[in-house]
Amino acid sequence: MKARRKLINLNMLTMLRSKNDDGVPVARLIRDFELAVSLPHLRKLMEYSRLALEDSNVASSLEPPWLDLASPEVQECPDNYKYKGLFPFGAWLENEDNKEVH
Numbered sequence: 001m002k003a004r005r006k007l008i009n010l011n012m013l014t015m016l017r018s019k020n021d022d023g024v025p026v027a028r029l030i031r032d033f034e035l036a037v038s039l040p041h042l043r044k045l046m047e048y049s050r051l052a053l054e055d056s057n058v059a060s061s062l063e064p065p066w067l068d069l070a071s072p073e074v075q076e077c078p079d080n081y082k083y084k085g086l087f088p089f090g091a092w093l094e095n096e097d098n099k100e101v102h
Helices: 010-021 026-032 039-052 056-062
Strands: 081-084 091-094 099-101
Touching (some): 010 039, 039 056
Antiparallel strands (some): 081 091, 091 099
C-alpha cells in the first residue's frame, strides 16, 4: 500500500517559508512547530508553495477539498481521495467515481 500524502495548508507553508528565508533552518521549523513531516518533504512543500503563487493548479493540489484550511497541523490524505499525475501538477480524484475535484 502506498503511503498517504501529507500536506500543510498554504498559509502555514507561507509562514514557514518566510521564516526559512529569514535564516531559520528547516529542521528547527519542524522541531519548533512539532510538524510530523520529514525535512525533505517540508522543503518540497515550501518550494511548491512558491509555485502556487503563479500556478492555480499547483495551489489546488496543495489545498485539496479534504485539507482543513484552519489547521496548522500536517494532515494526511483520507482513503477516499487519490492524486492523479505528478504532484503538484496533476489533480485530486475521489476514489468512489474517479471524479476530479478542485
